[in-house]
Amino acid sequence: MPPRARGKRGAAATSTASSASGKRKTTKLAKELKLSSEEEGEIREAFDMFVNDQEELDAIKTGDVRKAMLALGFDSSREELEEILDTLDPEKEGIVMWDTFARLCALKMKYRDEQAELRNAYYLFTNGTEGPITIFDLKRIAKELKENVTDEQLEDMLMEASGGMTVSFEDFEGVMKRAGVI
Numbered sequence: 001m002p003p004r005a006r007g008k009r010g011a012a013a014t015s016t017a018s019s020a021s022g023k024r025k026t027t028k029l030a031k032e033l034k035l036s037s038e039e040e041g042e043i044r045e046a047f048d049m050f051v052n053d054q055e056e057l058d059a060i061k062t063g064d065v066r067k068a069m070l071a072l073g074f075d076s077s078r079e080e081l082e083e084i085l086d087t088l089d090p091e092k093e094g095i096v097m098w099d100t101f102a103r104l105c106a107l108k109m110k111y112r113d114e115q116a117e118l119r120n121a122y123y124l125f126t127n128g129t130e131g132p133i134t135i136f137d138l139k140r141i142a143k144e145l146k147e148n149v150t151d152e153q154l155e156d157m158l159m160e161a162s163g164g165m166t167v168s169f170e171d172f173e174g175v176m177k178r179a180g181v182i
Contacts, residue, residue: 029099033106043105046071059095074108114182122172132166
């Protein structure tokens, strides 16, 4: 399928342009990707920094994908970037279309948000420290929740989570994945 013509810069961007109230309109793509209009606008702004108006395509060069992602705060290893480019430009045409780029960034934003939530939950267990979670942390939480839990039960929880008597962030993340929380 050939790339859509974009018209002169901004024709595609008008779908996220500000309305009279100053708020961005949520586009069909944003709704599909479960992005707020602000998140879509942020992605669009990073993408538009690299659009060539002369091309009249809503696309950027594959060589600019990393720069656009960095503008959004997403850094990637060389290997990850190669995988991303293989996904975004499987035909090796040298361009990445807006909707494809937006889909990638929506996934990255969701993952970033999940990681932040996970880190915040971990800090609740560790009382705001970098961890690890110890039996003393679990005792404190049990007391706060007015749960009657024995030391043996708490030790069993730690052993199940990590195989030891402390739970690192990575162990915590594994527990949350196994529990289906993330």
